[in-house]
Amino acid sequence: MPVDDSPAPALDLSASSIDITRQLCDIESVSGNERGITDAIEAALRGLPHLEVSRDGDAIVARTSLGRSRRVVIAGHTDTVPLNNNLPTRYESADGIEYLWGRGTVDMKGGVAVQLKLAAELTAPALDITWIWYDHEEVASELNGLGRLAAHHPELLAADFAILGEPTNAAVEGGCNGTMRVELRTVGRRAHSARAWVGVNAIHAAAPILEALAAFEPRTVSVDGLDYREGLNAVAISGGVAGNVIPDECTVTVNYRFAPDKASAEAEDYLRREVFPGVELTVVDSADGARPGLDAPLAMQFLAAVGRDAKPKYGWTDVARFSALGIPAVNYGPGDPLLAHADEERVAVDQITDCERALRAWLSAS
16 A cells, blocks of 8 residues: 555544544544644644654653653554555444444444543643653554563553553453464375376365364353453355366464453463364464453552443453563553444444543543
8 A cells, every 4th residue: 555645634622522523533434544644643643842743763652750650651553454444534423322323433433532631731741641652552463552562661651550442332341362373284195186086185184174164162261250242254265276176285264353351372272282282283373362451459440430340351452462471451442442443333432431531531530
């Protein structure tokens, strides 16, 4: 995709968080093209005297240094998945609910807008705050801007607690499941399909793998009071050489979403020993999950401020990066996660203001 080098429109952080969401969404920032939105965020924050602003590539870090005894990191990613005729944004109503419709409204520029609004206006919060807006969340993990900061500038992520603005329907979702992608390979022997009996069909040999997947019953695992539902699914299958050749190789790609009670090594051992014994298995990628972290004092105070029961996060999110650094972290942001990446992506505008109100109250009184 070509990179758009044209200047991004100026952001007006004195506007409502709903209007800021619209401003952000109308700056197209598909992964790899975050420069414009990052430039706009940096320009909007640079002149604020209460913030120390730094930039690493297309990630922005803005910190208060008020000498508070506790610090919280509040982070959000600025990139989106590709567009599909869902920009520019528009307002629409359904069943008495007003929505802002368009790519990024849910995942996760509504959360980013709330963070920018509060970063600009909270000049003397009760906690020191590190605000982070980062790039490349929606693509390969090695490109992730938060991961880059954690690797090169871990001191910028140091905190007592972290909040990631992923869409949660304005509820708190603790921790996240881990994820692992594996390739299961079967082998055979090529032959002309007219004389199939002299070959061995590798695709047919994959039948036990598919049977194991079809029979798999996902577990629900309780971790620190939250119930995480696991999942194991084939996400791709490949094999075959030509329409008249018995295939000698077949690969089934499987995604395992595992509860945060286990590390990636334990998840791999479970797949090898219990689900696919005797099958050639290669781990393509994996990421540990994160325990809920809701027993941390700041987490309990934040949960009380939101005023809603915590839920588990079933997908993998960057809270796991904070967890790996020993920082308890939760997901909290406007938007229905079921609408993330959807063509009809839209956020209920009252969730944006609800998140702003709860975060403002907590950061002002903690």
